[in-house]
Amino acid sequence: MSTAEKYVTAAYLVVLAVVLTYVVVYSTKLARLERELAELAEQARARDDG
Amino acid sequence: MSGYAQDVVALARKDLTLELRARDTLPAMLLFVLSMLVVFHFVLPAGGSRLAANGLLWVAIVFTALLGLTRAFAAEREHGLLDGLVLAPCDRSAIWLGKSIAMLGFLVAAEVVALPAFALFFGAVDGTTVAAVALANLGICAVGTLIAAMASAGRARELLLPLLFLPLSIPIVIGGVGATVADDPGRYLAFLALYDALFAVLSWASFEYVVTE
Amino acid sequence: MSTWSRNSALSASALLLLVGGIALAFYWAPEDADQGFSQKIFYIHVPVALTAYAFFAWGAWKALRHLWTRGERYDLESYTAIHMGVIFGLLTLATGSIWAKISWGIWWSWGQRQLVLFLILFLFYCAYFMLRFSTDVGPARANLSAVYAVFGIVLLPVSFLAIRLAEGFLHPVLFERDGPQMTGEMFVAFCVCLAGVLALAAALYANELTGKRIDARLRELREALA
Amino acid sequence: MWGDGGGRVITARRLEKRFGDKRVLRGLDFELPRGATLLVTGANGSGKTTLLRLCAGLAAPTRGELEVRAQRRDIGYLGHEPLVYRELTALENLELYGRLYRVPERRERIGMLLERFGLWDARGERAGSFSRGMLQRLALCRALLHEPELLLLDEPFNALDSEGAALLDAELAELARERTLLVATHDPERLAPFATGTLALA
Numbered sequence: 277m278s279t280a281e282k283y284v285t286a287a288y289l290v291v292l293a294v295v296l297t298y299v300v301v302y303s304t305k306l307a308r309l310e311r312e313l314a315e316l317a318e319q320a321r322a323r324d325d326g
Numbered sequence: 327m328s329g330y331a332q333d334v335v336a337l338a339r340k341d342l343t344l345e346l347r348a349r350d351t352l353p354a355m356l357l358f359v360l361s362m363l364v365v366f367h368f369v370l371p372a373g374g375s376r377l378a379a380n381g382l383l384w385v386a387i388v389f390t391a392l393l394g395l396t397r398a399f400a401a402e403r404e405h406g407l408l409d410g411l412v413l414a415p416c417d418r419s420a421i422w423l424g425k426s427i428a429m430l431g432f433l434v435a436a437e438v439v440a441l442p443a444f445a446l447f448f449g450a451v452d453g454t455t456v457a458a459v460a461l462a463n464l465g466i467c468a469v470g471t472l473i474a475a476m477a478s479a480g481r482a483r484e485l486l487l488p489l490l491f492l493p494l495s496i497p498i499v500i501g502g503v504g505a506t507v508a509d510d511p512g513r514y515l516a517f518l519a520l521y522d523a524l525f526a527v528l529s530w531a532s533f534e535y536v537v538t539e
Numbered sequence: 540m541s542t543w544s545r546n547s548a549l550s551a552s553a554l555l556l557l558v559g560g561i562a563l564a565f566y567w568a569p570e571d572a573d574q575g576f577s578q579k580i581f582y583i584h585v586p587v588a589l590t591a592y593a594f595f596a597w598g599a600w601k602a603l604r605h606l607w608t609r610g611e612r613y614d615l616e617s618y619t620a621i622h623m624g625v626i627f628g629l630l631t632l633a634t635g636s637i638w639a640k641i642s643w644g645i646w647w648s649w650g651q652r653q654l655v656l657f658l659i660l661f662l663f664y665c666a667y668f669m670l671r672f673s674t675d676v677g678p679a680r681a682n683l684s685a686v687y688a689v690f691g692i693v694l695l696p697v698s699f700l701a702i703r704l705a706e707g708f709l710h711p712v713l714f715e716r717d718g719p720q721m722t723g724e725m726f727v728a729f730c731v732c733l734a735g736v737l738a739l740a741a742a743l744y745a746n747e748l749t750g751k752r753i754d755a756r757l758r759e760l761r762e763a764l765a
Numbered sequence: 766m767w768g769d770g771g772g773r774v775i776t777a778r779r780l781e782k783r784f785g786d787k788r789v790l791r792g793l794d795f796e797l798p799r800g801a802t803l804l805v806t807g808a809n810g811s812g813k814t815t816l817l818r819l820c821a822g823l824a825a826p827t828r829g830e831l832e833v834r835a836q837r838r839d840i841g842y843l844g845h846e847p848l849v850y851r852e853l854t855a856l857e858n859l860e861l862y863g864r865l866y867r868v869p870e871r872r873e874r875i876g877m878l879l880e881r882f883g884l885w886d887a888r889g890e891r892a893g894s895f896s897r898g899m900l901q902r903l904a905l906c907r908a909l910l911h912e913p914e915l916l917l918l919d920e921p922f923n924a925l926d927s928e929g930a931a932l933l934d935a936e937l938a939e940l941a942r943e944r945t946l947l948v949a950t951h952d953p954e955r956l957a958p959f960a961t962g963t964l965a966l967a
Contacts, residue, residue: 410848
């Protein structure tokens with residue numbers, strides 16, 4: 277591949293890489309939200325029983 | 327005088343009285359700008375062009391203004407005094423205008439010393455530069471006072487103020503340096519005037535939202 | 540239209556448009572006369588830049604809505620829009636410097652007005668997050684962020700004008716491409732790519748906004764149970 | 766000057782206020798009729814100060830409605846902070862607020878208030894040199910300077926010595942007759958004689 281082609285693919289890969297890291301970071305955030313929701317549901321149930 | 331002007335005068339006079347009594351902002355700004363100019367002397371290697379010195383003048387002005395702005399709402403924030411001003415029936419933008427005028431006074435006082443010193447150390451300061459400094463002062467004080475109020479609402483005030491202010495000061499510095507070094511300064515002075523008008527109105531209109539919930 | 544269906548519709552259309560656009564750009568649109576293959580970056584660099592501008596404008600618009608009506612939802616929307624704007628701004632800087640590297644062998648050139656503008660905006664909007672993180676959740680933070688976002692959109696044209704003026708005394712080597720003389724096919728490929736990037740941006744924005752709203756509601760729930 | 770509001774100066778419906786994660790006011794409903802003196806009681810952190818700041822317009826409700834039928838120039842607010850500049854003298858502080866509130870015959874009014882609260886001799890001294898009790902008296906002068914119709918007092922007897930407290934008692938007795946008061950206090954018995962109602966915050 278000529279240097280031009282190398283750089284062009286590099287550019288597209290950079291964009292793809294950033295978007296993918298963003299999606300990964302975001303899914304960890306969603307996982308945290310799920311954990312918190314579970315905790316709260318637990319708290320709610322405990323309060324009803326109590 | 328209209329009520330609004332009375333409020334602005336009362337608030338500005340309050341700030342000047344506070345400064346005369348406490349004498350903490352202005353002396354600091356004077357010493358700061360002078361020491362910066364001395365540092366600049368040693369920063370410019372022999373071969374350096376005179377244009378570089380002119381550019382550094384603007385660095386001194388912006389950072390001296392920053393020093394003053396850090397103190398802008400210090401008295402108000404220290405004892406929660408902003409509440410007292412917000413409670414008053416006056417338009418909240420009068421607080422901004424009064425404080426901006428006080429800051430302008432301190433900055434001009436510092437420049438009255440800094441510009442002659444600059445001329446002494448680095449070479450004559452021409453009329454256009456003084457005009458550019460005057461126009462830049464308006465923009466710096468208008469935007470700077472609003473940013474100082476915003477930063478004082480946050481926790482890390484002294485850190486926040488420069489971060490918020492410097493990007494906004496880039497156009498001022500470009501206009502100022504342009505007017506100082508370029509051969510057709512008219513464009514740059516016009517640009518500074520545009521910046522002042524635009525951001526003064528914007529700061530005037532949005533100050534209310536910065537100090538109230 | 541539930542959040543799930545809207546977000547996935549956006550994501551699906553983004554995928555389709557992007558794949559289609561890039562395929563068109565690489566295999567259908569002819570190579571640029573003088574720049575040759577390197578011009579292909581154009582199909583990702585310019586759409587990403589335009590999307591970043593769109594996000595900053597959207598963030599400022601939502602900020603104005605917040606200042607007028609104090610609606611609860613606007614602050615989060617303005618915050619998410621500016622967060623996405625900074626991400627796309629970073630992408631613009633990255634792809635822009637790669638294009639500069641190919642065309643002129645240097646990673647950064649002050650002659651590239653748009654890149655310089657994105658650098659200034661990047662500094663400005665990073666301070667936006669510093670401001671948000673140093674104030675507590677509440678109406679005060681929303682107001683401050685809104686005012687700052689409105690300042691941002693006013694600073695954008697002013698900075699662009701200042702950068703052009705700065706060339707008067709900085710005399711950078713100007714590398715401005717004289718606008719896209721694009722053939723028909725190039726333009727079509729560009730539009731499809733642009734639509735794809737916008738759809739991708741909308742999908743990411745909608746997702747993040749949903750996440751932030753859930754986060755806010757969770758906080759209310761946690762305190763109601765406290 | 767008074768909105769009709771059926772003689773009610775303040776009306777609150779399901780008023781809520783949250784700071785970050787902590788909800789301080791949980792759906793409060795109350796009314797303050799004109800001329801009444803309502804005491805707000807409750808433990809520390811129950812939201813007394815928050816309620817007064819909301820009524821003074823220094824904070825915005827998170828949810829619910831709060832209608833205060835009084836302009837800012839008719840509201841006198843006394844908080845935990847005296848809201849006076851420590852580097853200015855007592856006179857200069859009241860002079861500043863007098864101008865901002867457009868108080869007619871400002872000098873006479875200031876002199877009379879300083880006299881009444883026993884600060885006349887210290888009028889030329891910096892507020893920074895005042896004791897906590899003297900600052901509280903100066904704050905009372907500031908809050909009463911423009912003869913407000915609606916008075917929001919947050920634990921007004923704070924840091925006052927017996928003489929200061931006696932002065933305030935006399936003042937409150939007179940104010941309660943013609944003005945509308947909302948007073949947050951830990952000592953309701955003292956204010957019982959002129960209170961017309963009590964709002965207990967959980």
